[in-house]
Amino acid sequence: MSQLKLLWSLQQHDRRLAQLIQKLKEIEDEKKMDDLIVRLQQVEYDVTNKKTRKEVNELKIQRSNNKLEQITLKLKDVEKKLYNGSVSDLKQLTYMNKEAQDIKKESIRLEKETLSLMEETEKLGQELIEVVNNYNKLKEEIENNMNEFKSTSIQLKLEIKKEKVIINKISSRLSEDLRKKYFTLKASKGKVLAQVHDGKCNGCHMTIPLYIMSKLKNKEEITYCDNCGRILYYKES
Numbered sequence: 001m002s003q004l005k006l007l008w009s010l011q012q013h014d015r016r017l018a019q020l021i022q023k024l025k026e027i028e029d030e031k032k033m034d035d036l037i038v039r040l041q042q043v044e045y046d047v048t049n050k051k052t053r054k055e056v057n058e059l060k061i062q063r064s065n066n067k068l069e070q071i072t073l074k075l076k077d078v079e080k081k082l083y084n085g086s087v088s089d090l091k092q093l094t095y096m097n098k099e100a101q102d103i104k105k106e107s108i109r110l111e112k113e114t115l116s117l118m119e120e121t122e123k124l125g126q127e128l129i130e131v132v133n134n135y136n137k138l139k140e141e142i143e144n145n146m147n148e149f150k151s152t153s154i155q156l157k158l159e160i161k162k163e164k165v166i167i168n169k170i171s172s173r174l175s176e177d178l179r180k181k182y183f184t185l186k187a188s189k190g191k192v193l194a195q196v197h198d199g200k201c202n203g204c205h206m207t208i209p210l211y212i213m214s215k216l217k218n219k220e221e222i223t224y225c226d227n228c229g230r231i232l233y234y235k236e237s
């Protein structure tokens with residue numbers, strides 16, 4: 001391979017390497033993952049909150065039911081005494097009657113309370129299923145992203161390594177002078193070689209004088225653009 005072709009190839013690989021490094025930097029800077037983790041924490045909080053509220057409600061229902069059971073027994077006892085004739089004192093009977101009425105009122109209140117608690121708990125249960133689903137979906141999305149990120153990152157790092165090896169190989173085949181020239185030009189101009197199109201240097205877009213054009217036909221000679229100083233690469237079509 002001629003020195004010019006080596007230089008051209010070096011530039012292609014240099015650019016590929018820069019692109020790969022940029023891509024790796026971009027995926028490492030990706031904000032998407034952070035957003036997903038914040039959302040997961042919010043949903044996790046929602047799950048805990050609904051779970052706790054549901055448990056508290058279930059405890060309240062349990063307590064209400066126990067109390068209802070207790071006062072139902074008490075009512076039975078009062079009613080038994082009221083109607084079996086064991087109490088004859090009018091004052092005491094009036095008192096017991098009032099007690100029975102109060103217990104009935106309290107049971108109605110407790111029944112209503114339990115019913116509304118049960119409705120609320122059922123609603124919470126449904127909401128809980130939904131948030132748990134959301135949580136699982138998000139977790140899966142994060143895991144997928146993480147795997148994708150890992151595999152892309154590994155792949156990019158491998159390609160970067162490969163490109164660096166190729167670049168070193170090409171550099172070692174260049175003459176010392178050209179190698180130095182290449183890296184000096186790269187540092188100052190970015191692009192070292194400029195292709196020639198329609199008689200113009202595509203680095204600076206100036207028309208190339210005829211004497212340089214004729215030099216370009218001699219492929220072995222390294223020719224510079226006398227305007228921008230880049231190495232001219234001429235491919236005869």
Ligand SMILES: [Zn+2]
Nearest residue numbers: 201204225228
């Ligand atoms: Zn030029």
